[in-house]
Amino acid sequence: MTDTLSTPLLSAENLGRDYGARIGCRDVAFDLFEGEVLAIVGESGSGKSTLLNLLSGQLAPTAGRVAYRMRDGATRDLGSLSEAERRFLFRTDWGFVHQDATRGLRMGVSAGGNVGERLMAVGERHYGRIRAAAEDWLGRVEIDTTRIDEKPTAYSGGMRQRLQIARNLVTAPRLVFMDEPTGGLDVSVQARLLDLVRGLVADLGLAVIVVTHDLAVARLLSHRTMVMKDGRVIEQGLTDRVLDDPREAYTQLLVSSILQP
Amino acid sequence: MTASTATAAGGYAFAYLDDQTKRMIRRAILKAIAIPGHQVPFAARDMPMPYGWGTGGIQVTAAILGPADVLKVIDQGADDTTNAVSIRKFFKTTANVAVTTRTTEATVIQTRHRIPETPLGPGQILVYQVPIPEPLRFLEPRETETRVMHALADYGLMHVKLYEDIATHGRIAKTYAYPVKVEGRYVMDPSPTPKFDNPKMHLSPALQLFGAGREKRIYALPPFTHVVSLDFEDHPFEPTRFDAPCALCGATGVYLDEVVTDDAGGRMFVCSDTDHCETRRAEGHHGTEWAGEATEATA
Ligand SMILES: Nc1ncnc2c1ncn2[C@@H]1O[C@H](COP(=O)(O)OP(=O)(O)OP(=O)(O)O)[C@@H](O)[C@H]1O
Ligand SMILES: [Mg+2]
Numbered sequence: 001m002t003d004t005l006s007t008p009l010l011s012a013e014n015l016g017r018d019y020g021a022r023i024g025c026r027d028v029a030f031d032l033f034e035g036e037v038l039a040i041v042g043e044s045g046s047g048k049s050t051l052l053n054l055l056s057g058q059l060a061p062t063a064g065r066v067a068y069r070m071r072d073g074a075t076r077d078l079g080s081l082s083e084a085e086r087r088f089l090f091r092t093d094w095g096f097v098h099q100d101a102t103r104g105l106r107m108g109v110s111a112g113g114n115v116g117e118r119l120m121a122v123g124e125r126h127y128g129r130i131r132a133a134a135e136d137w138l139g140r141v142e143i144d145t146t147r148i149d150e151k152p153t154a155y156s157g158g159m160r161q162r163l164q165i166a167r168n169l170v171t172a173p174r175l176v177f178m179d180e181p182t183g184g185l186d187v188s189v190q191a192r193l194l195d196l197v198r199g200l201v202a203d204l205g206l207a208v209i210v211v212t213h214d215l216a217v218a219r220l221l222s223h224r225t226m227v228m229k230d231g232r233v234i235e236q237g238l239t240d241r242v243l244d245d246p247r248e249a250y251t252q253l254l255v256s257s258i259l260q261p
Numbered sequence: 262m263t264a265s266t267a268t269a270a271g272g273y274a275f276a277y278l279d280d281q282t283k284r285m286i287r288r289a290i291l292k293a294i295a296i297p298g299h300q301v302p303f304a305a306r307d308m309p310m311p312y313g314w315g316t317g318g319i320q321v322t323a324a325i326l327g328p329a330d331v332l333k334v335i336d337q338g339a340d341d342t343t344n345a346v347s348i349r350k351f352f353k354t355t356a357n358v359a360v361t362t363r364t365t366e367a368t369v370i371q372t373r374h375r376i377p378e379t380p381l382g383p384g385q386i387l388v389y390q391v392p393i394p395e396p397l398r399f400l401e402p403r404e405t406e407t408r409v410m411h412a413l414a415d416y417g418l419m420h421v422k423l424y425e426d427i428a429t430h431g432r433i434a435k436t437y438a439y440p441v442k443v444e445g446r447y448v449m450d451p452s453p454t455p456k457f458d459n460p461k462m463h464l465s466p467a468l469q470l471f472g473a474g475r476e477k478r479i480y481a482l483p484p485f486t487h488v489v490s491l492d493f494e495d496h497p498f499e500p501t502r503f504d505a506p507c508a509l510c511g512a513t514g515v516y517l518d519e520v521v522t523d524d525a526g527g528r529m530f531v532c533s534d535t536d537h538c539e540t541r542r543a544e545g546h547h548g549t550e551w552a553g554e555a556t557e558a559t560a
Binding site: 120121126148 | 413425492
């Protein structure tokens, strides 16, 4: 147990990715521990999505590495995982919530099938248990369970995001990546979603890496915040400290322009 | 035909295909046998008939036929449909092999839609004409992705499809092209045979070869291969069952077709396997609609 607490779940070392001559992101280093929520903020084009894709093994780095402590306790370099191991990690111990729900859901499959997919992928072969798990998770993300057989095309934007979250959490992952999870939603819908995510994160002890350009999201969800500019991390620390007492001029600008009316 | 005289003279280029093509297809078949259930790409040739006629199966048959073979061709279980008659005629012309309608006499049986009711034996080869070889196609349209899914045995999506069936219909509604798992490894589409026939593939002493012409794929089940239909523990696979016996030969436990008997809407259920039905009637069996002409026929 002490081991679990003292060894990071995920570590980025000197991580970078160039797109030819253009910098995607550079020199990123941090440790993420179990149950910790990290927000990555910055303006458009600052390298947030690039970094998230590197951290989740969906993009190969041109520099550095990402280490992840697997469920068996062994810490592995993501780059050394086979495609089969990577996929397994992705559908068991990780979640990924996309801004665009149509990328994170199977729009032609019912809500129940969407939530059950991961269970079936890891070998669950009992329909009744799959359905019970799907109902349980729909309930936990506040979706009326009588709508279990509807396709996500019949769901509102907020419901689709909640369905995406249920679909990811059904295998009890330890780490969830989120790319602008509230982007494109109405303010009241955003608030409800953030509330829900905050509750789940606390209940389940999830580690989360959330990318957002909305500092309010960082404020509400995260323990720590990383500020990016031109592909580099220019400031990182406890979220309250970064947002209330920013050291970098750029962060001060970001905070004043967005948080203060 | 010049082709048939050339091939009848012997040599590798027997039965329509030139020897290069034949080597290539036989290599694909050997590879398919070595990796049961795995789809092997091959450079399918144009055949002198449209794809819908089963050019994949025809190429496989042409690649394996030898002068001593006895060929049977069935379509929907029947030896006398246009498709079956034409293919049989094609091989009679190009390979001059003996043909038969009797399952027990055939060494090579080419089929679309059915597996004969008479259990196949060692040494027999069943060649399937396959229109769509990829069981994941309707779930994942990207070929690059389905290839990776097969490579990694990443088959969760197949069960998502079955889950959707049960959620919608209360049971697995698929009645043909019902997916199977081969030797615990590859998921395979036996398309387009009815699921009634799925259990016959399991541990069959015969060699089963599948050819898809348009999609250029060959796959195989060597004799005594484990073939298991996908299902859920609480919704197990159930082969189609028929309530009544065949109206002509009285057989039970066989696949039946509904046929309309008159203009007044009269109908009856009869064996889809015409050879099986005729053999039984010749042996003196009869159903409700056929009292028996066996004495007349044998007289
Ligand atoms: N596939 C790519 N090829 C070339 N350049 C790319 C590619 N993806 C991103 N970039 C560049 O890398 C930099 C970082 O982009 P990235 O998408 O990571 O930013 P972001 O912070 O996620 O922006 P946004 O808030 O608009 O989503 C940008 O200059 C972008 O143009
Ligand atoms: Mg982005």
